[in-house]
Amino acid sequence: MLTAGRLAVPLLALVLLAVTARATAHLPLTTYVGDRQVLLVLLAVATVALFLPPMLAPARGRFAVLAVLALTWPVPELAGWSLAPLELRTLAQAAPPVVAALAVVAVLPAGPSKPRARSIVRLVLLGALTAAGAELVLVDPFLDPRCWRTCDHNPFLVAPWQGAGRALQVAGTVLVAGGAVAAVCLSCCRAGRPSGGRVAREGVATLLCTAALLSGTAGAAVLRLVVRERADSPAYVLLFVLAQLGATGWALSELRAPVRQWWLGVRLRRLAGAVRSSPPPGSLAQVLRRALRDPALEVLYWAPGREAYVDPAGHPATPPRNREGRRTTLVARQGQPVAALVHAPGLDGASLDRTLGAALTLALANEQLRAANLAELDELRSSSVRIVERAELERRRLERNLHDGAQQRLVSLALLVRMLSVQSQDVRAVQLAERAALLTRLAVDELRRVARGIYPAVLSDGGLAAALLDVAESSVDLAIQLRSVPQGRYSRTVETTAYLVVAAAAQDARSGQAGTLRIFGEERAGALHLELLDDSACDRTAAVRALDDQVRALSGVLDVERRSDSTVVRLRLPCAS
Amino acid sequence: MRVLIADDTALIRSGVSRLLQESGINIVGEAGDAGQLLALVRATRPDAVVVDIRMPPTHTDEGLVAARMIRQQHPGVAVLLLSQYLDASYAMRLLQDGTTGVGYLMKDEVARASTLSDALHRVVSGECVVDPAIVRRLLNRARAHNPIDALTAREREVLALMAEGHTNGAICRLLSLSPKTVESHVGHVFSKLGLLDEGDGHRRVLAVLAHLRLDGSS
Numbered sequence: 001m002l003t004a005g006r007l008a009v010p011l012l013a014l015v016l017l018a019v020t021a022r023a024t025a026h027l028p029l030t031t032y033v034g035d036r037q038v039l040l041v042l043l044a045v046a047t048v049a050l051f052l053p054p055m056l057a058p059a060r061g062r063f064a065v066l067a068v069l070a071l072t073w074p075v076p077e078l079a080g081w082s083l084a085p086l087e088l089r090t091l092a093q094a095a096p097p098v099v100a101a102l103a104v105v106a107v108l109p110a111g112p113s114k115p116r117a118r119s120i121v122r123l124v125l126l127g128a129l130t131a132a133g134a135e136l137v138l139v140d141p142f143l144d145p146r147c148w149r150t151c152d153h154n155p156f157l158v159a160p161w162q163g164a165g166r167a168l169q170v171a172g173t174v175l176v177a178g179g180a181v182a183a184v185c186l187s188c189c190r191a192g193r194p195s196g197g198r199v200a201r202e203g204v205a206t207l208l209c210t211a212a213l214l215s216g217t218a219g220a221a222v223l224r225l226v227v228r229e230r231a232d233s234p235a236y237v238l239l240f241v242l243a244q245l246g247a248t249g250w251a252l253s254e255l256r257a258p259v260r261q262w263w264l265g266v267r268l269r270r271l272a273g274a275v276r277s278s279p280p281p282g283s284l285a286q287v288l289r290r291a292l293r294d295p296a297l298e299v300l301y302w303a304p305g306r307e308a309y310v311d312p313a314g315h316p317a318t319p320p321r322n323r324e325g326r327r328t329t330l331v332a333r334q335g336q337p338v339a340a341l342v343h344a345p346g347l348d349g350a351s352l353d354r355t356l357g358a359a360l361t362l363a364l365a366n367e368q369l370r371a372a373n374l375a376e377l378d379e380l381r382s383s384s385v386r387i388v389e390r391a392e393l394e395r396r397r398l399e400r401n402l403h404d405g406a407q408q409r410l411v412s413l414a415l416l417v418r419m420l421s422v423q424s425q426d427v428r429a430v431q432l433a434e435r436a437a438l439l440t441r442l443a444v445d446e447l448r449r450v451a452r453g454i455y456p457a458v459l460s461d462g463g464l465a466a467a468l469l470d471v472a473e474s475s476v477d478l479a480i481q482l483r484s485v486p487q488g489r490y491s492r493t494v495e496t497t498a499y500l501v502v503a504a505a506a507q508d509a510r511s512g513q514a515g516t517l518r519i520f521g522e523e524r525a526g527a528l529h530l531e532l533l534d535d536s537a538c539d540r541t542a543a544v545r546a547l548d549d550q551v552r553a554l555s556g557v558l559d560v561e562r563r564s565d566s567t568v569v570r571l572r573l574p575c576a577s
Numbered sequence: 578m579r580v581l582i583a584d585d586t587a588l589i590r591s592g593v594s595r596l597l598q599e600s601g602i603n604i605v606g607e608a609g610d611a612g613q614l615l616a617l618v619r620a621t622r623p624d625a626v627v628v629d630i631r632m633p634p635t636h637t638d639e640g641l642v643a644a645r646m647i648r649q650q651h652p653g654v655a656v657l658l659l660s661q662y663l664d665a666s667y668a669m670r671l672l673q674d675g676t677t678g679v680g681y682l683m684k685d686e687v688a689r690a691s692t693l694s695d696a697l698h699r700v701v702s703g704e705c706v707v708d709p710a711i712v713r714r715l716l717n718r719a720r721a722h723n724p725i726d727a728l729t730a731r732e733r734e735v736l737a738l739m740a741e742g743h744t745n746g747a748i749c750r751l752l753s754l755s756p757k758t759v760e761s762h763v764g765h766v767f768s769k770l771g772l773l774d775e776g777d778g779h780r781r782v783l784a785v786l787a788h789l790r791l792d793g794s795s
Binding site for chain 1 (some may be wrong): 585586587589593594595596632634637644661662663664665666667684685687688689714715717718719720721788791
């Protein structure tokens with residue numbers, strides 16, 4: 001949040017900058033910016049850039065240093081303002097070592113709290129105060145043959161000890177320069193630490209800017225002790241440009257982290273909004289695709305029940321490690337795998353994991369729960385379909401065994417008995433054989449009834465329509481009327497389940513003392529619909545209800561409605577082929 | 578009479594063949610599956626074939642398919658299909674190509690004295706044979722409005738015999754009635770059921786069976 005104070009700082013800076021520009025514009029020889037317009041632009045850009053970090057991202061403990069640095073940055077140029085009060089010009093004349101010291105303190109990578117950094121801070125502050133103090137109280141520019149920006153008498157002069165003042169100036173400047181070198185070394189050490197590609201590149205850029213900033217400020221201060229400063233001196237102009245570019249670059253690199261933070265905040269808020277509105281499965285991947293600018297990004301979730309990765313809809317997915325030309329970042333929460341992000345190889349996995357943050361990990365964990373549940377449900381559903389299919393196969397196998405095994409043997413037996421009775425001369429034996437033949441025929445009849453109850457062969461040969469016709473024709477006590485029957489062929493499980501429901505409804509109707517059972521069937525909207533209506537006096541629905549699980553396993557609906565003097569059974573079975 | 582037998586169980590093949598030989602029927606070959614049967618029919622040109630409906634490889638309706646192929650390719654060869662199924666739909670599938678010289682018999686009837694040879698004689702002479710058990714099942718089924726209730730006991734007997742494929746002459750013999758009486762019974766049956774009298778032709782079997790398969794609700 002921007003406070004009034006933070007707004008005041010840049011406003012003040014702009015005023016200062018305007019004054020500087022205005023003041024030095026017509027005195028080409030006494031400042032750099034008065035000499036070349038492009039240098040003024042560089043100074044303005046650097047000053048504004050230096051104000052951005054303390055204004056946008058006030059780091060704790062560094063805010064004051066950064067603000068003062070930004071404020072003092074254009075001050076040395078005021079020394080060349082001939083219309084200004086002499087006091088101000090003299091102060092500006094003493095400013096360069098202070099600016100250099102502030103720059104050193106500002107760029108210290110670990111902040112001024114670490115012991116090594118603290119000693120550097122002490123060193124440069126001591127140096128800056130010594131040099132500036134000597135300039136202010138001991139040196140009179142009027143007596144200095146090398147004076148450049150201002151050559152008037154020093155109003156703060158305490159004692160005109162020109163030689164001692166010079167000596168203190170040299171000592172202080174050397175201290176500041178030493179601090180600057182130490183600060184650059186510290187930055188080097190930090191940038192030298194191993195880290196990912198993008199981070200390393202950014203570290204090098206920051207280091208270069210830091211080096212330019214410090215060599216521009218401290219270097220110029222040192223040079224001033226040796227060579228007379230002039231606006232047209234290439235060495236001084238080079239150092240001035242270096243200082244401005246370094247300051248601009250360094251200030252911008254300071255902004256990188258807060259800008260990223262802000263952008264992440266924007267994305268997280270967007271994400272939080274998307275998550276709050278309970279998005280459909282897979283939309284989190286959509287959000288990440290947009291946020292990370294990787295349209296092919298995939299999010300796979302860990303399904304603990306399956307011990308495998310699944311897609312947001314819970315379907316099995318290719319194991320994330322085996323994707324060609326993609327990189328995978330595994331996201332974990334409290335040590336448990338949550339998701340795998342399969343993304344472009346250019347995206348740095350470590351920084352992605354950091355960027356995700358706790359909120360997004362939580363959102364991923366939420367969607368993981370759903371994906372895992374969907375996977376469980378999917379598995380459960382297909383396993384129940386498999387159970388129904390197995391039961392169906394088992395029924396057919398049993399029916400076949402009865403017909404082709406037991407029944408064939410019984411018929412063979414009947415033939416043998418028949419031959420026995422033909423060949424025998426004994427009347428008693430013939431009578432026994434006749435009885436045996438009768439019993440065999442009864443057994444065959446019985447077997448046929450049992451086999452048909454298990455699985456009617458006509459169901460696989462002629463389909464549901466033929467099988468229902470047969471149910472109707474075989475009923476001697478209940479009139480079964482087929483008002484309409486779908487003539488198509490469906491999957492074996494659908495045909496068998498529909499048949500079993502009709503057979504069960506007939507059984508219920510019989511035990512409920514119904515006289516008729518009417519069947520209405522049609523295929524509509526990818527589903528087989530059957531409506532079975534009986535006129536049973538008693539409420540008997542146990543046989544139909546027992547098939548509820550089987551119907552559900554095929555994602556169908558079985559609805560039994562008992563009315564005062566009838567029962568309606570409605571069956572809907574998905575049959576899309 | 579020269580007859581071929583097709584059944585995948587060797588014991589049944591030999592048993593049926595011995596029983597038929599005792600009735601004076603000449604068995605010219607035995608086949609274990611449909612392919613073998615068709616080859617034997619081409620080679621031996623029998624008067625009739627006795628085919629089991631369930632044969633390898635799937636043991637469902639291979640025999641029925643083979644029977645229909647024989648009817649199409651060798652119209653002179655009579656076919657008697659032995660079936661485990663009481664379902665009228667199988668019989669209808671066999672008869673829909675033509676009712677001359679075809680028969681559908683329940684398999685457990687083969688051991689009954691003379692049933693198989695009687696049926697064979699009938700199909701060879703061009704008649705149509707439908708197992709009485711199938712007709713009985715159709716007659717006995719429950720109906721909401723049963724037109725058969727309007728028939729007299731004698732008329733019901735006549736209806737059943739017609740459905741089994743018997744000609745008027747055969748019905749005369751079986752019921753010991755005069756041809757005129759049988760004709761009047763047949764006329765009554767047709768008018769009471771609301772059917773067109775197709776005459777004594779073999780198409781009559783199909784018309785009667787199809788009518789019996791209706792549930793009487795429409």
